Every structure is written in C-alpha cells, then in structure tokens.
C-alpha cells in the first residue's frame with residue numbers, strides 16, 4: 228500500500244505537522260494508517276501518547292537507518308497508507324525512505340532557505356529515481372501560508388515552481404493555531420474544542436482538501452483505492 232514520505236532537510240519546514248494532518252484525515256475517512264516516526268524529536272509518537280488517538284492510526288517510533296527499509300516494507304503489507312515523517316537532514320535514512328516511497332511530499336515555507344532545502348530534496352529524489360530506475364512522484368506543499376494571502380500570489384509561487392518543472396499542491400497548509408494545538412491536546416482536529424482553539428472548522432477544511440489532493444495524486448499514479 229502506498230508509502231508517503233515527508234522530506235525537507237530544512238528544519239521546521241512543516242514536515243511533522245503536515246504528516247500528522249494527513250494521518251488523521253485518512254484515518255477519519257476510515258483508512259488504516261501506519262506512521263513511521265523517523266523525526267528524532269518523536270513529536271507524532273508523543274502526540275500518540277495523548278488521549279484521542281484514533282485506533283486506526285498505528286505509530287512506529289523505534290526507527291533507525293538500518294531498520295527503516297524493513298519497517299516500511301512490513302507496514303505496507305499491513306496498512307492502507309504508510310506515512311513517513313523524516314528528520315530535517317539529508318541522511319541515508321531519508322534517501323532510503325525516499326527510495327521506498329510512492330509519493331514524496333516536500334513541505335516548504337515561502338522563505339528562500341526552505342526553498343533551497345526543497346531543491347536539495349528534489350535532487351535527492353532524482354538520484355533515487357535513477358538508482359531505482361523508476362519515477363518517484365513528488366510535490367512541493369506550501370506550508371504556514373498566511374490566511375490573508377491572496378490566491379493570486381500563491382498561484383504566482385506555484386507557477387514559478389511549475390516553470391522549474393516542480394509539481395506544487397494546489398492546497399497550501401495555512402498557518403493555524405489548531406495545527407499547533409493538536410500536539411498539545413492530542414487526537415484529531417475534530418476533537419479540538421472550538422471555544423479554546425480558533426478556526427477549527429477552517430483548519431479542518433484545509434486538512435480535508437490537502438488529504439483529498441494526496442488521494443487524487445495517488446489515484447492518478449494508480450496507487451490508492453477509494454477512501
């Protein structure tokens with residue numbers, strides 16, 4: 228079943244946040260999801276220890292460079308989706324996970340440092356494609372965008388990346404307190420208390436459309452059944 232990795236050597240690009248949003252949205256649609264937590268800070272494992280983790284999300288925390296290939300292979304025999312949250316470096320572990328992926332998502336903030344990290348990831352993916360002699364679908368996901376940003380300026384960034392031959396998700400992940408607070412409260416977005424956290428409904432819509440785009444991308448590569 229499809230393996231979706233989140234990679235960008237730039238720390239804080241939004242890999243962990245975006246990976247958790249995808250895991251919880253897929254689980255909300257009824258899918259069995261395995262998360263391979265290869266972020267040294269183990270944020271998703273800590274989230275999983277809080278109340279409210281859906282039963283259909285399984286988190287593997289004990290991951291190393293030596294074990295990651297076996298763990299991804301094993302998980303992909305058991306779960307409908309495997310999500311790999313990678314560390315913020317360009318390591319052999321990251322290269323191995325990319326080599327095992329059906330889709331690599333590259334969360335990128337608008338800053339040039341993030342974009343450079345994204346470019347490094349794309350070079351890594353292209354090398355892995357040559358080694359594996361198969362295409363590895365990959366897309367940039369813009370993260371922490373301002374809710375107030377006009378869709379025109381977003382489209383501008385998207386078309387610039389497209390000109391460089393890089394696919395960019397139409398859905399950007401907006402900067403929202405709800406996406407941060409998930410890690411404090413645990414559980415999925417729908418469990419957050421709207422009287423404590425602002426704009427939970429908007430956060431949910433954002434996460435839903437992101438997950439929808441991931442599914443569409445996998446379907447176009449014939450890697451996912453309907454969820």
Ligand SMILES: Nc1ncnc2c1ncn2[C@@H]1O[C@H](COP(=O)(O)OP(=O)(O)OP(=O)(O)O)[C@@H](O)[C@H]1O
Nearest residue numbers: 238239240241242243244315371401402403406407
């Ligand atoms: N869309 C968002 N809205 C609000 N806060 C966000 C959003 N995305 C990320 N953040 C915050 O930015 C910080 C970095 O995000 P995150 O941990 O997801 O990045 P990362 O790429 O996984 O970092 P690392 O490379 O250290 O693993 C965190 O404090 C997180 O809560």
Ligand SMILES: [Mg+2]
Nearest residue numbers: 242243266313
């Ligand atoms: Mg992380």
